[in-house]
Amino acid sequence: MVVFNEFSTVPSLLRNVVENIHKPDETFLIDKKKSDWEEISFKQTLENADAVSAFFLERGIAKGDRMGLMIENSPEYVYYDQGIQQIGAINVSIYPTLSEHEVEYIINDSGIKAILIGNTFLLKKVLKIADNCRQLRYIIPAFEEYTKVAIPAGLDTEIISFDEVLGTKNRISKAQLDEINLRRGALRPSDLSSLIYTSGTTGTPKGAMLSHGNFVENVKVCLQQIPVIDETETFLSFLPLSHVFERTATYHVCCAQGCKIAFAQSLELLAKNMGEVRPTVMNCVPRLLEKIHDKAIKSGTAGGGLKAKIFLWALETGKEYRKEKEAGKNPGMIM
Structure with a gap:
């Protein structure tokens, strides 16, 4: 059963699922790799999240630090988000279609220290502006082809593959896990969870500050308003997780209720993916x-x-x- 209390935070929702709703080895995420749909368990998801946490703790990332994401909806988004959130870092998701100038502004305005990148096009965009981003220390490509991209000479920002980040789980120590658990337990609903930037159509984009309590309360209301949603549902996610609607109504609801999340390959392939996954719930506009x-x-x-x-x-x-x-x-x- 879903358990909400006065201390509930974004990372505590998924931990509650493996304690009270599903077995750790049951499926949480579904993603298409080439021609096959791959199922990823709650256990694998949490292990990868812990790897992300340990990696950044080793590099001095602390509570309140801003961490960027510019990546399509994917398991990698979930691993990174869960990993940074449980050590108190703040999710700053950037919409992939923004211009170089807009991306540079958001990185500098929020003070992003590391950014997860989803494809070659986005990596090239960030590399062009990286030297203008004062606090950006790490660029983390989450795709194999990043090695084929030319790196500007004299780049100060370190490039580390997401595979290397996740590889931390193979050497994570008990002391590191204890530290991660301690930091997750110390989070409070009033702590900042995410900055979501406005579109900037009527002026300079502003970062809306959303707390853990904001997200958790929204999830509670979603489940109250649609009580038929239970732990057996399969959601198909295709709206961008960089926007608050999909992040709350799909991602966070599934984290709380223990529903499966399948990630659509693209809007063009949405109908095909619907036939393959046969979702029971889709959030739409x-x-x-x-x-x-x-x-x-x-x-x-x-x-x-x-x-x-x-x-x-x-x-x-x-x-x-x-x-x-x-x-x-x-x-x-x-x-």
């Missing part, structure tokens, strides 16, 4: 639903003639059926 609706209408009426008439009749019948159900009636086969 109106514009995407409009696109799906418009595509269905176009496809259903493209042939014209009788086929189009049958399609439109079925659509209207469905609308009438929904209205009857919403009115508390029991529509028959012929309404």
Whole structure:
């Protein structure tokens, strides 16, 4: 069962799952590698998070330090986020489509010390501005091809692969685990969890300060408003985790309730991924639903003639059926 109390924080949610809801070896994350969907357990997730924590503690990262993420939705996002959050560091997720100038501004304004990078394009973007980022110490590519990217001469920022970061789990000591547990237990709901920057369309972007308590309270309300969500659900995540909606309504809800999270490969492959994963829950935005609706209408009426008439009749019948159900009636086969 979900356990919330006055000390609940973002990293405590997932620990509660393995203590009270699921066995550690049960599946938490689902990600497609090449042609196969890979299942990742709660235990693997937490071990990787501990590796991230130990790596940064060895390098002097402390509570309150800002840590960047510019990466697609993925297990790597979860490992990094859980790892930094449980030692009191702060998640600063940067939307991947921002310009070099905007990325540079956010890195400097927030004081990011390390940034996780998701692909070659984003790495090149960060390398161009790295020397202008005063506090940036580590660039961490989470993809194999990073070695093919040309590194600017005289770069002061250290480049370390995320595989190396995760490799820390092979040598993590009991003393390090004790220190991680101590820091996680010392977190309070009032502590800052994340900075989420505004779009900047009406002025300079501002970093909205969100505490652990803000996120946990939002999760509590989500589960109260949609009580049918339980630990058996599978979510398909495709909206960006750099925005608060997907991070709360998918990622944090799943951390609290013990639901599975599958990561869509892209918006273009979303329909294909839906058929492969068969999710029970997807968080969505109106514009995407409009696109799906418009595509269905176009496809259903493209042939014209009788086929189009049958399609439109079925659509209207469905609308009438929904209205009857919403009115508390029991529509028959012929309404």
